[in-house]
Amino acid sequence: MKKVATPSPLPWGEEQGEGVRWFLGVLFAVFLTACGQSESDAQITSEDELSRQVKQSIEEQESELITIEYTRILVNPSFECAGFFEQGGAIQCKTYPNAIVEIGGIKTKSDQDGFVMLGFDRDAPAQEKIVVKIGTNMAFGKSFKITPRKYTISRIDGLPPSQVSTFSEAQLVRIRASSARKKKGFASRQQTMWFKDGFEYPLKDFIKTSPFGAQRILNGVKKKPHYGVDIAAPVGTPIYAPADGVISLADDDLYFEGAMVLIDHGQGLISMYLHMNAIDVKPGQKVKRGDKIGEVGSRGRSTGPHLCWRLKWRNRNLDPELLTNWPTDD
Numbered sequence: 119m120k121k122v123a124t125p126s127p128l129p130w131g132e133e134q135g136e137g138v139r140w141f142l143g144v145l146f147a148v149f150l151t152a153c154g155q156s157e158s159d160a161q162i163t164s165e166d167e168l169s170r171q172v173k174q175s176i177e178e179q180e181s182e183l184i185t186i187e188y189t190r191i192l193v194n195p196s197f198e199c200a201g202f203f204e205q206g207g208a209i210q211c212k213t214y215p216n217a218i219v220e221i222g223g224i225k226t227k228s229d230q231d232g233f234v235m236l237g238f239d240r241d242a243p244a245q246e247k248i249v250v251k252i253g254t255n256m257a258f259g260k261s262f263k264i265t266p267r268k269y270t271i272s273r274i275d276g277l278p279p280s281q282v283s284t285f286s287e288a289q290l291v292r293i294r295a296s297s298a299r300k301k302k303g304f305a306s307r308q309q310t311m312w313f314k315d316g317f318e319y320p321l322k323d324f325i326k327t328s329p330f331g332a333q334r335i336l337n338g339v340k341k342k343p344h345y346g347v348d349i350a351a352p353v354g355t356p357i358y359a360p361a362d363g364v365i366s367l368a369d370d371d372l373y374f375e376g377a378m379v380l381i382d383h384g385q386g387l388i389s390m391y392l393h394m395n396a397i398d399v400k401p402g403q404k405v406k407r408g409d410k411i412g413e414v415g416s417r418g419r420s421t422g423p424h425l426c427w428r429l430k431w432r433n434r435n436l437d438p439e440l441l442t443n444w445p446t447d448d
Contacts, residue, residue, distance in 0.1 A: 192258040196232075197250065200445040204265035206330055206437035208237045208387075210314070210445070218251040224432050226386060233311055235385040237431025238264055240331045240343060269331040269343065274421065277337055289373070296372040303367025304430065306382040313383040316444025317360035318407060320391065320427055321414070324349035327424060330437035345435040346392065346428040353395050353423045355414040359405040360389065360438070368397050376417025381405065389438060392426035393417050
């Protein structure tokens with residue numbers, strides 16, 4: 119697996135002793151709260167599910183095991199990552215099959231081949247810490263430095279006041295209904311990793327008008343960051359799926375987004391397409407890279423024809439453009 123912008127993992131923090139203390143503390147907290155946490159985002163692996171493949175992999179690498187009470191800590195584990203270690207970035211890691219991977223309170227799971235996707239939010243901290251649990255009594259931890267980014271500031275004036283600060287009761291009813299439908303789309307969790315080869319741009323020809331993470335000031339009021347990439351094109355321009363996946367939402371009546379499509383690319387990675395003029399797909403439909411999913415428009419909160427292209431991993435906002443340079447096998 120070719121590595122792109124891959125820093126060396128920090129050895130248990132800046133110092134060996136400090137990192138070990140951090141990991142044991144995190145591990146203890148994880149085990150204390152495990153019984154009370156939801157399993158909706160990951161299927162928890164039991165000891166019976168610890169496959170022969172995992173055991174054999176550990177034995178072949180002669181991994182050192184330290185037993186502390188009932189937990190065996192893997193000191194030199196199998197854990198290799200490639201991708202973008204920066205705010206808004208994502209990485210693909212290779213570890214043991216069916217392992218539980220936790221980062222920032224988010225639990226996910228490696229697939230049967232040991233691959234797992236992890237994402238870093240727009241405002242990710244300078245260091246991300248990962249705990250990997252194998253079966254019921256083996257675990258290890260890793261830390262990675264995350265490169266900060268500088269974000270642009272953009273101003274948009276002339277928007278209707280109802281789209282900036284105040285809403286009528288009727289508008290609030292519609293906003294709540296839209297949010298409920300979007301929540302179902304974002305809850306989709308395909309297990310297959312459809313995006314191993316990265317993304318292509320969803321438009322063939324476009325003008326980029328706003329980068330990922332830009333801070334927006336609407337009618338002079340500072341708002342939350344813009345988590346999408348805005349790419350302008352005429353109304354009716356075809357929009358294509360950037361990678362394989364399953365349509366988790368296709369809704370043409372959302373208050374802010376107008377018409378929007380969500381594609382679940384697997385392991386919690388969901389791409390979004392806002393302000394569409396037409397939608398050509400249905401929920402549950404499988405799409406391949408390059409399939410037409412709709413057309414560019416200017417519906418919802420929009421000042422002109424464009425596609426707002428967004429990407430989420432679990433509840434973290436990522437930069438979809440980074441996946442167009444995704445690492446590939448040599």
